[in-house]
Amino acid sequence: MLVLTASAAGGGIRRLGGFGGALIMSPVFMWVLPLPSLVVLVMLAETLGGVWLSRDWKVARPDVPRRNRLLFFSVLAMPAGLFVGTQVPVDVVRLLTNCIVLAFAAFLLSKLHHRFLLTKGRDCLVGVMCGALLGSCGIGGPPAVIYLSFSEMDFGRARSLLSNFVSAISIAGILCASFVVQEWEWVRWVPLVLVGYAVGLKVAEGLIHRFREDTKTIKKICLLTLIMSSAVNVVVILFTDTLQLGRLTF
Template identity: 25%
Template sequence: MQAWLLVGLAAAVAGFSRGFAAFGTAMIYVPLVTLAYDAKTAVVTLFLVDLLPSVPLVRTAARDCEWRPTILCMALGAAALSPVGVILLLMVPARDVMAILGLVLIAATSYLLLGPRLHLAGGAGQSLIAGAVSGLAGGICGIFGPPAMIYLLGRQSDAATTRANAVIFLTGESLLLGATYLLYGMVTRRMLVLAVVLMPLYGACLWLGAHSFAGVSDVLYRRLVLGLLWLVAAAILIHALLAL
């Protein structure tokens, strides 16, 4: 019973975060489901449970996002450096990399929250670099979202465009990971059953998060997402320190 409560809580909160902020889903869902099952079940079922409920979200975001140069260049950067991240993962202790990533994210997020408003031009070069950093982080420890969100929040775009860009970019990364799971035969019948059971709850909370976003101002959205980013960065750092 306790395991089902953990899994249900994970699906509900992760779904809301996906619908409202477009990111943070993995950092919420994976640790809780890992406690109830295991890490493999957590990452694979997250991919499965998100597939259908995210279709309306992605369809809407596809109309509002900046395909060129933002999404295209970020995708190219991520594709180029994701393999480098995997190589580093094999060479450097994961806890060391996560500690550095956590510190950098906390510093960047704190600056965006407390410092003067950052205005990035958001051209092809910056988008390529942001995607590369995101891909590097994703390759090392599976965390694509925070570096990409920090870049997108630093640009001169409204909340709707920022969220749409995040939805499309992170969905693309998720599909690539999902293809890897399928290629390596990681999807089991038990995982499919769990995903089907959780999908209605996840989808309902995603819908609730998406509709909650509709009434949020640009400033409030930015602060809420930066707050979530700070918590994610702190969680990464604490996890790395506990592993020492």
């Protein structure tokens, strides 16, 4: 039930917020799946989201080179991120992942937004950050969301580019993680995750059509949902670690 709920929330956030549903799915899935399997499963859902939204969000021709640079350097950094993520203790990865989501959502809610100048060098740097994050904790979108959303680029173009980029790195993540997957238990979760994600997308489309004039409020709700979900995860992680430490002490 938890996996289904997280998948539906991920699909809804992908459609409503314009950023990846992995932000809510990966932290939850970490409780039941090892990192390589998690990356494959979550990225399958994100690929479904990309296909679903491709008819609405087309990348403008001038933005194709930027998309390609972001993708190229993300793919380069992804194996290193995956290696680090599999070597670090899982509790540490869980905690850091949720802290990243908390910081990301809090930044988007704040009024401290800086305008970024889009350059080729920054495209490469952001691509590396996205690939490293996706490989190490299953969420690759935050650096690109911040970079593109707070630039001089038109909002519609930025959102289309982000959606297309997330879809592209999702496919790359599936291929990269597939090489190191050691068990295939995640396969049984595929139908449940994809159905939940599709339901989230569909419900989100209905909300968009019904509340066309309240898009800012909808996005704010999405960010608050991410904050609450990650905060709960952090509390559970810290409580669990404290409990285990207490048992070892006594």
